[in-house]
Amino acid sequence: MKRFFAVTLGILTAIGGFVDIGDLVANALVGSRFGMSLAWVVVVGVVGICLFAEMAGRVAAVSGRPVFDLVRERLGPRAGLLNLAASFGINLLTLAAEIGGAALALELATGIDYLLWVPAVGLVAWLVMWRVRFETMERVFGLAGLALIVFLVAFFALGPDYGELGHQLTHNPSDDGAATYWFYAVALLGAAMTPYEVFFFSSGGVEERWTRRDLGVMRANVFVGFPLGGLLSIAIAACAATVFLPRMIEVDTLGQMVLPAGLAFGQIGLALVIFGVFAATFGATLETALSSGYSISQYFGWQWGKYVRPREAARFHATLLVSTIVAVALILTTIDPIKVTEYSLVFSAAALPLTYLPVLMIANDPDYMGDRVNGRLSNTLGTLYMILLMVVAVAAVPLMLATKAGQ
Amino acid sequence: MRRLLLIVPLLLAGCASPAWNDADYGKKAGATAEAAASSVALVRLAVEHEARLTRPYLQTLLTETATALGSVDSQFGAVQPPSEQAVEVRAEITELTSEAAEQVQVLLDEVRLREIAEPEKAAADLAALADRLRAFAERHPS
Amino acid sequence: MTGRVLHAHLHLFDRQVVRADGRLLCKVDDLETEPGEAPYVTAILAGPLALGPRVGGVAGRLMTGTTRLFRPEEDPAPRRIPMALVGEIGSALTVGGDVPEASLERWVREHLIDPLPGSGGADPGLREPRPVRRPEVPARDRLSSLVGRRVVDRDGAPVGQVADVQLTQDGPLLGETTQALRLSGLVVVPRHTGQLFGYERGPGGNSPALVRAVIRRLHRGSRFVSWEQVADPGDPIRLTEPRAALLPLAELFTRGDASASG
Structure with a gap:
């Protein structure tokens, strides 16, 4: 049982990356429009995030330095500041969206308008970050998010046409243009590899005081957490491809995307899935809020983390508080939380290389790593992914403009 | 970069931009019908299984759809038709979408009060409406 | 030593x-x-x-x-x-x-x-005394001001710009045991080619071959200038030798400066 609890950091991190509010809806939307034909992107994303999270986790365990330390140290203050501005902005937008998402889940459960829930969600999230121990936090919300496995079970219970879904793996059933298809490919890859995942994962490793001896635990986190996140994300798309695609329904809200679980298991399924959505979005709220604190503190060298008392990391906790307030205010302007994440996803795809290049470099630096430098496999794959990420970074914004964000 | 930032909102606003000619107008009408058909089909799916779903959920889902249909309606009504023929197209599509909005609104009111009175009949009506919307969309491919 | x-x-x-x-x-x-x-x-x-x-x-x-x-x-x-x-x-x-x-x-x-509940903060009445600000030290040079400076050789011909500063720990004693880091040389790159990332300096373990090749290519023609070769560390930095006499970085490395990472 203790071993099982040891991987909750990976699970919580992956939930924030793969099934946060934007991705929940994006996965369902992709399933309802393109069937299973984009599932390969999720697989590519899982391999990529496993690769870089493993490197970042290894650096954190061996040298105690989290990712944004590396970004500034290798890229220098200027490019580091550029990355900080981009990541912090994206984090803040995503944080706002996640708070909105958790409030939307509460609306689905109670029928009370989500805007009324927003301040409460923000307050509780801040209280958790203020008072709850890191380990407790990651266990509770990582495990609760696992309720989303109901999508996987629902998929089998819905009696899908396996032949048709298998055919879709290689044939795009949609008559939309290639640009739209590739726009969603970029969005899904960006979702799988969002920078805040490695910020959170490596900082979480430092919070848990990983050392060289914990490399095994770290790897277990990576290789259990992220594939699980990817699996959930594919299950959501598969449910949508089973329920919505044949009826020509395009899903674009949270309320619509949870319907397959309700069709499969009735009220219990619905209750479980709404609970899972709430846990996942609330977990993602914590992940993005903490990441904004981590990234800014690590750039400027401030004391950060929940492993010291709040008053010993005053600037870090002030950042968390202010970010949460700004995010709550942002979502109270009634902007659509799901739209927000769709755009921030594409912009974060454009910022990916600036985060992953320093990780790749430092994972090779014997100064930091001693004998734990990258092996040949990590380096070959890492280089391939750097090329892929640069292509994605260049293509992201033009694709968004050309397809009017996938419309 | 600054110019790019200016372009983004312009393009995003593309869906509500004015139509220049009949073909363009037809395309917009077709896309609107497609979106409305998708919403109606979804409500139908939920109504068919309403006994197995919770009331707050149904209420939220229907409110969402009613709002979406309403906004489709008003958005399209704001596009100036470029010709006589386009005026007819508009009359047809707005009739269909308002009917959809109305049906969903009736269901929503029923759910708010107690429960859907005749789920089978409502589902059949919605199915018929979705078919008409799809037929319209096929005549005006986007 | x-x-x-x-x-x-x-x-x-x-x-x-x-x-x-x-x-x-x-x-x-x-x-x-x-x-x-x-x-x-x-x-x-x-x-x-x-x-x-x-x-x-x-x-x-x-x-x-x-x-x-x-x-x-x-x-x-x-x-x-x-x-x-x-x-x-x-x-x-x-x-x-x-x-x-x-x-x-x-x-x-x-x-x-501290005023927020649950901060684990001290009694607000019992603030720690403000630390006494040390008297200001006369302004000295900042090392970063060297980086990016133009370098010209004995005859005034441009060599490039400073990308990094080599430091050797054999300066005067600071405190009781530590020796100061003395400025012992400059890494000069021919163009403004961005960060060096350490890849041009030789075999730092294994590394992604492609990244290394790209960065090496960007910095080909980089030279090393020892501090003794600097005539005037002003702006631009003037050297005592002609450009041709400077050591290419790669060569410096093959001469066994591998202790850099030690």
Whole structure:
């Protein structure tokens, strides 16, 4: 049982990356429009995030330095500041969206308008970050998010046409243009590899005081957490491809995307899935809020983390508080939380290389790593992914403009 | 970069931009019908299984759809038709979408009060409406 | 005895500074040097006043500008941490002794964090005494001002610009045991080709071959200038030798300067 609890950091991190509010809806939307034909992107994303999270986790365990330390140290203050501005902005937008998402889940459960829930969600999230121990936090919300496995079970219970879904793996059933298809490919890859995942994962490793001896635990986190996140994300798309695609329904809200679980298991399924959505979005709220604190503190060298008392990391906790307030205010302007994440996803795809290049470099630096430098496999794959990420970074914004964000 | 930032909102606003000619107008009408058909089909799916779903959920889902249909309606009504023929197209599509909005609104009111009175009949009506919307969309491919 | 060889950009700048008990203190935003015949590093400089000029541009000016606005002094200086306090230099720099924390941290703690319930804060009446600000040290040079400077050879022909500064730990004694880091050489690149990332300096273990090849290619023609070859460390830096006599970086490495990472 203790071993099982040891991987909750990976699970919580992956939930924030793969099934946060934007991705929940994006996965369902992709399933309802393109069937299973984009599932390969999720697989590519899982391999990529496993690769870089493993490197970042290894650096954190061996040298105690989290990712944004590396970004500034290798890229220098200027490019580091550029990355900080981009990541912090994206984090803040995503944080706002996640708070909105958790409030939307509460609306689905109670029928009370989500805007009324927003301040409460923000307050509780801040209280958790203020008072709850890191380990407790990651266990509770990582495990609760696992309720989303109901999508996987629902998929089998819905009696899908396996032949048709298998055919879709290689044939795009949609008559939309290639640009739209590739726009969603970029969005899904960006979702799988969002920078805040490695910020959170490596900082979480430092919070848990990983050392060289914990490399095994770290790897277990990576290789259990992220594939699980990817699996959930594919299950959501598969449910949508089973329920919505044949009826020509395009899903674009949270309320619509949870319907397959309700069709499969009735009220219990619905209750479980709404609970899972709430846990996942609330977990993602914590992940993005903490990441904004981590990234800014690590750039400027401030004391950060929940492993010291709040008053010993005053600037870090002030950042968390202010970010949460700004995010709550942002979502109270009634902007659509799901739209927000769709755009921030594409912009974060454009910022990916600036985060992953320093990780790749430092994972090779014997100064930091001693004998734990990258092996040949990590380096070959890492280089391939750097090329892929640069292509994605260049293509992201033009694709968004050309397809009017996938419309 | 600054110019790019200016372009983004312009393009995003593309869906509500004015139509220049009949073909363009037809395309917009077709896309609107497609979106409305998708919403109606979804409500139908939920109504068919309403006994197995919770009331707050149904209420939220229907409110969402009613709002979406309403906004489709008003958005399209704001596009100036470029010709006589386009005026007819508009009359047809707005009739269909308002009917959809109305049906969903009736269901929503029923759910708010107690429960859907005749789920089978409502589902059949919605199915018929979705078919008409799809037929319209096929005549005006986007 | 030859001292440890470090490169300012690669091994010191932008690294985390940590207290002996593991708490995080600041970053190495800049280094202060004592000028003279054999210049050496005297202190770590930290805070926005040190970082701002390195960032440059609007963001940098904003950083220094806001800080100046809130500091009472006429001409405020960045925080100094004397090199004598620095112990280990690794993936972070460890400092011992009593180093005062940043004033922003104090301010935020006293005015925002401590008043919140559950902060684990002290009784608001029992504030810790304000640390006494050490008397200002006469302004010395900043190491970062060397980086990016143009370099010309004996005859005034351009050689390139400084990309990094080599430091050797054989300078005068600081404190009781540590020797100062003496400026022992410059890495000069022919063009403005961005960061060096350490890849041009030889086999630092295995590395992604493609990344290494790209960066090496960008920095081909880089040279090493030892401090003895510098005639005048002004702007531009004038050398005592013609360009052709300078050592290419790659060659320096094959001559066995592998202790750089040691």
